[in-house]
Amino acid sequence: xxxxxxLSAILFAIGAAGVLIRRNAIVVFMCVELMLNxxxxxxxxxxxxxxxxxxxVAAFFVMVVAAAEVVVGLAIIMTIFRTRRSASVDDAxxxxx
Amino acid sequence: xxxFWVLAPIMVLAALGVLFVRKAVHxxxxxxxxxxxxxxxxxxxxxxxxxxVQIIVYTGAIMMxxxxxxxxxGVDSSDSVVETIRGHRVTATVLGVLFAGVLAVGLGQxxxxxxxxxxxxxADGNIEGIAAILFSDYVLIFEAxxxxxxxxxxxxxxxxxxxRIEPKATQADLASRRMAAYADRGEHIAPLPxxxxxxRHNAVDTPALLPDGSPAxxxxxxxxxxxxxxxxxxxxxxDIDAVRRQMSGRAxxxxxxxxxxxxxxxxxxxxxxxxxxxxxx
Numbered sequence: 001x002x003x004x005x006x007l008s009a010i011l012f013a014i015g016a017a018g019v020l021i022r023r024n025a026i027v028v029f030m031c032v033e034l035m036l037n038x039x040x041x042x043x044x045x046x047x048x049x050x051x052x053x054x055x056x057v058a059a060f061f062v063m064v065v066a067a068a069e070v071v072v073g074l075a076i077i078m079t080i081f082r083t084r085r086s087a088s089v090d091d092a093x094x095x096x097x
Numbered sequence: 098x099x100x101f102w103v104l105a106p107i108m109v110l111a112a113l114g115v116l117f118v119r120k121a122v123h124x125x126x127x128x129x130x131x132x133x134x135x136x137x138x139x140x141x142x143x144x145x146x147x148x149x150v151q152i153i154v155y156t157g158a159i160m161m162x163x164x165x166x167x168x169x170x171g172v173d174s175s176d177s178v179v180e181t182i183r184g185h186r187v188t189a190t191v192l193g194v195l196f197a198g199v200l201a202v203g204l205g206q207x208x209x210x211x212x213x214x215x216x217x218x219x220a221d222g223n224i225e226g227i228a229a230i231l232f233s234d235y236v237l238i239f240e241a242x243x244x245x246x247x248x249x250x251x252x253x254x255x256x257x258x259x260x261r262i263e264p265k266a267t268q269a270d271l272a273s274r275r276m277a278a279y280a281d282r283g284e285h286i287a288p289l290p291x292x293x294x295x296x297r298h299n300a301v302d303t304p305a306l307l308p309d310g311s312p313a314x315x316x317x318x319x320x321x322x323x324x325x326x327x328x329x330x331x332x333x334x335x336d337i338d339a340v341r342r343q344m345s346g347r348a349x350x351x352x353x354x355x356x357x358x359x360x361x362x363x364x365x366x367x368x369x370x371x372x373x374x375x376x377x378x
Contacts, residue, residue, distance in 0.1 A: 001212050002204070003098075004142070007105050009200040011131070014112040017193025021186055026121050026167060030128050033159065034112060037135055040147075048142050051213030053226045056144050057235060060227070063147075063154055064242050068249035070159050074166045075256035082259070087170050090181045 004045035011038035025077045025087045029070070036066045100141045104134045121167050129160045143215040146224050171320070290316040297336055303328050 011034060018031030040059040047055025081087050107130065114127040136151040218226055231239055266274075278284040290313050293305040302321050304312035312330050314322070321327050 001209050013197035018116045020189035027124050044142050044144050049212045053218050057230050068245050071249045071253045075253040
């Protein structure tokens with residue numbers, strides 16, 4: 001089971017680095033999805049490790065929450081793009097001043 | 098384990114690609130690769146229900162949503178290369194590598210017992226097993242999820258809705274606005290020129306030529322200009338030369354067939370003649 005956990009850790013780290021590096025809001029969002037997927041992989045492989053299905057149920061809930069999050073997040077990105085004509089996270093800095 | 102060792106490098110490479118490709122559309126496609134590979138790993142890990150859900154929800158719904166928003170936001174939304182915070186990229190990379198290192202060291206300490214496997218838990222079928230847990234222990238959370246989904250749908254509708262704060266412009270308004278622009282800044286009143294129509298090209302990416310032979314910039318969509326896929330006029334001239342060479346090269350062996358075609362009906366012969374006229378000019 002360890003290789004699966006290591007793979008999920010690698011994917012999670014790549015997603016986290018992507019959130020820090022990329023500045024296009026949509027790509028940042030994709031990296032968040034990557035992190036959620038990585039944690040799902042860990043949940044499913046732990047379900048197999050322990051021989052019960054609760055891990056798979058948890059992964060299922062993560063998927064549902066991810067779907068809801070994507071819908072609202074992309075709607076927010078669309079709204080920001082409509083007012084500021086830009087999808088870069090650097091341009092949404094009004095609260096800073 | 099074979100599936101794992103085949104899919105794991107693909108997934109890591111595609112995930113790194115999401116980090117480094119410049120265009121957001123390419124990042125979305127690479128993310129789809131990661132998600133489909135994950136679905137295959139779920140199948141290997143005895144989770145057939147999650148395999149189906151992963152493909153339907155993630156690659157089907159969520160990736161389509163991403164691509165749809167990318168389409169609305171447009172092609173100009175690629176990342177800029179300018180760093181707004183100095184050393185931001187280097188710091189982020191170092192932090193990411195450090196995080197991966199911490200996770201690797203931490204997981205290296207763990208020694209797991211041999212996996213129990215899900216043959217016993219999946220004895221009545223995977224979906225039945227998940228349903229039994231979902232609708233007994235987790236039924237309240239399941240209800241909360243339903244509320245979450247309804248809220249998310251409503252929230253998206255509220256966020257995407259735009260209140261009209263000014264009256265809708267009628268055709269008369271548009272016409273007077275256009276005349277005012279002409280009076281103030283001398284802008285062109287007439288409609289924009291159509292793209293060029295040539296012997297071999299009449300697509301929207303071929304600009305019309307101005308009387309002096311230079312391409313008319315307003316005759317192609319600005320999206321194509323931003324993508325850099327507009328064909329240049331010299332390219333088209335080369336194309337015409339190539340066609341001329343092709344036609345002169347096979348003129349001798351094909352004289353018989355072309356004569357037959359002319360005898361059969363006059364249309365092919367007629368349609369060739371304007372081409373030759375175009376070449377000589």
